Amino acid sequence: CDRVRLAVGVDAMRSADPSRPPARSHPRIHRAGLPAIRQAGCPRPSRQSRNPSITMTSFDAFGLAAPLGRALARLDIHVPTPIQAAAIPLLMSGSDLVATAPTGTGKTAAFMLPALHRIASGQGAPGRGPRVLVLAPTRELAQQVDRATQELGRLLPRFSSVCITGGASYQVQNRRLAAPHEVLVATPGRFIDQLRAGRIDLARVDTLVLDEADRMLDMGFADDVLQIAAAVPAGRQTVCFTATLSRGVRQL
Numbered sequence: 001c002d003r004v005r006l007a008v009g010v011d012a013m014r015s016a017d018p019s020r021p022p023a024r025s026h027p028r029i030h031r032a033g034l035p036a037i038r039q040a041g042c043p044r045p046s047r048q049s050r051n052p053s054i055t056m057t058s059f060d061a062f063g064l065a066a067p068l069g070r071a072l073a074r075l076d077i078h079v080p081t082p083i084q085a086a087a088i089p090l091l092m093s094g095s096d097l098v099a100t101a102p103t104g105t106g107k108t109a110a111f112m113l114p115a116l117h118r119i120a121s122g123q124g125a126p127g128r129g130p131r132v133l134v135l136a137p138t139r140e141l142a143q144q145v146d147r148a149t150q151e152l153g154r155l156l157p158r159f160s161s162v163c164i165t166g167g168a169s170y171q172v173q174n175r176r177l178a179a180p181h182e183v184l185v186a187t188p189g190r191f192i193d194q195l196r197a198g199r200i201d202l203a204r205v206d207t208l209v210l211d212e213a214d215r216m217l218d219m220g221f222a223d224d225v226l227q228i229a230a231a232v233p234a235g236r237q238t239v240c241f242t243a244t245l246s247r248g249v250r251q252l
Contacts, residue, residue, distance in 0.1 A: 057079060057080075058078065058079065058080075059072055059077070059078070059079075059080060059113075062080075062088050062089065062092065062113070063092075064113060064117050065116070065117050065120035065121060065156075067120060067155035067156050067157075068113060068116055068117060068120065068152065068153075068155075068156075070155050071151065071152050071153070071154055071155050072152070074155075075151060075152075077109075080106075081105055081106035081110075082105070083099065083101045083105045083106060083107050083110050084106050084107075084109055084110045084113075086099075087099055087107075087110040087111065088110060088113055088114055091110075091111065091114035091115075091237070091239065092114045092117060094237060095237075096237060096238045096239070097111075097238075097239050097240065098240045098242070098245070098249075099239075099240070099241050099242075100241075100242055100243065100244065100245050101241055101243070102243050103212070103243070107211070107241050108144075108145050108148045108149070108211075109148065109152060110241075111134075111207075111209050111211075111239045111241065112132075112134075112145075112148065112149055112152055112153075112183075113152065115131070115132045115183070115207045115209075116132075116149075116152055116153050116156065116159075116183075118131070118206070118207075119131055119132070119153075119156065119159070119182050120156055123206075127201065127203060127204045128179075128180045128181075128201060129181075129200065129201030129202060129203055129204045129205070130162070130181055130182060130183055130184035130200075130202075130204065130205060131182045131183070131204050131205065131206055131207065132182065132183045132184070132205070132206075132207045132209070133184050133186070133202070133205050133207070133208050133209070133228075133232065134149075134183070134184070134185040134186070134209040134211055135186060135187070135188055135191065135208075135209065135210050135211065135216065135225060135228065136185060136186070136187060136211045136212065136216075137187065137188075137211075137212050137215040137216040137218075137219050137221065138187065138215070138219075139165035139166060139167055139168075139187060141211065141212060142163055142164075142165050142185050142186060142187055143163055143165070145163075145185050145211060146161055146162075146163035146183075146185045149161045149183050149185065153182075153183070158180070159182055160179065160180060160181040160182060160183075161181060161182065161183040161184075161185065162176045162177060162179075162181045162183070162184050162185070163184075163185045163186070164176075164177070164184070164185075164186045164187075164190050164191060164194060165186065165187045165190050166187055166189055166190045168190075173190075173194065174194075174199060177194060177199045177200060178199070184200070188216065188221040188224035188225055188228065189221070189224065191224075191228060192224055192227065192228065195228070195231065202231055202232050202233070203233065205232045205233055205236055206233070206235075206236050206237060207236060207237045207239065208228075208229065208232050208236050208237070208238050208239070209239045209240075209241070210225065210238075210239070210240045210241070210242075210252075211241050212241065212242065212243065213225075213240050213241065213242040213249050213252060214242045214243055214244050214246055214248070214249050215243075217246070217248045217249065217252065222248070222252060225252065226252075240252075
């Protein structure tokens with residue numbers, strides 16, 4: 001029942017390049033209830049959950065697994081961006097999340113670090129399928145998310161991330177999907193192709209991320225996203241990042 005919308009606006013945003021230091025910014029967090037994503041009969045979110053504090057000045061405050069802290073240090077990332085400071089504690093608590101944040105604000109780390117923390121802590125069922133499924137609207141964005149994921153998870157033991165998109169070899173993707181992996185990043189169309197072919201096991205998925213959901217709707221992927229969500233275990237954590245909170249995103 002703890003479903004939260006988080007809207008973040010900042011005056012100066014960090015570049016998408018993780019090697020660049022974060023810019024100083026003054027976030028504006030806006031409280032807003034979203035009845036469309038709160039189940040009927042659920043209590044309204046508390047003031048604290050609807051308007052989370054952004055006072056984190058170090059990733060150490062999140063209690064992330066040690067390999068993730070070392071990976072961040074290697075990338076010279078030390079101070080959370082506003083969206084990271086607001087979203088990571090909520091996601092680590094297990095909440096579902098809808099967040100509005102433009103590209104280049106560090107949102108990939110905002111949703112991936114909590115997911116990788118759960119993987120590092122050994123939580124979850126054993127198996128070969130992915131624990132984390134990220135859907136992205138374009139091949140370029142999917143590849144960008146996959147690269148960032150590999151950088152963040154590089155020090156985790158036996159960690160692997162797979163990216164499947166249109167325009168790439170099915171043969172290569174089939175080999176990668178057959179090997180054990182913890183994170184799967186995909187565009188909706190190619191994902192459904194591989195799912196129908198029986199090459200993807202979703203039984204272990206505990207985190208579903210919709211990245212740039214508004215763009216996925218604009219590109220006509222609404223039905224695909226709903227079909228994929230229906231195939232993922234109902235008990236998963238659901239995370240939605242969008243640049244705009246349109247009526248279509250609310251309905252999704």
